[in-house]
Amino acid sequence: MGVRRAVKGFGDFLIDTVGEAVAGMILSLLACILLGCLALIVYVSWSASPRLTVTGAGLLSCILAHGVWQTFRRPAKARSRGLAALTAAVFTGAAATALFLLLYVPGCGCL
Template sequence: MGVRRVARGIGEFLVELLGEFVAEVVLSLLACALLACLALTAYLSWSFSPPLTIAGAGLLSLFLAHGAWRTFRDPAKGRRRRGLAAATTAGFTLTATTAGFLLFYATDCGCL
């Protein structure tokens, strides 16, 4: 009876260990692919038109700065985020989440 329980526990541990290993590999590959796509987009944009790339980066920076400002600022009483404020807040949140994901998983990427 005790041997079966130990064998089952070891089997469950090995399955869980293998599952975590596979999940880490998949997340690392996803992070490397995302990083490669971002680098390719920047390269193609720069090769197409450097002034438009700089203008686009400036507009994206303003968009994200407004989103950060609206995220960390206390809203006025009785008012919720609408229109541009909601879009910039969502964009900032998505960008911050993506940056955190890349920080944790793309650091192990061998492509850097």
């Protein structure tokens, strides 16, 4: 009885360990692909029109700044939340993407 339980415990440990290693490799690969796509977007955009690229980066910076302001300020009582919700969602998505890249890109070996 004790041997079966030990073998089963070792098998569960091995499955968990291999599963975590495979999941880590997949997430690192996805992070590397995402970073490559972002770099390609910047390269193609800059090749097409540097002025438009700088203008788009400035607009994105304003949207992100408004999203940060909407996310971390105290809620107003009687305001329309349409644009505020949109910019807060854009900021949250950008922050989640940055955190994902910060955690998984160093392990992919593409840098």
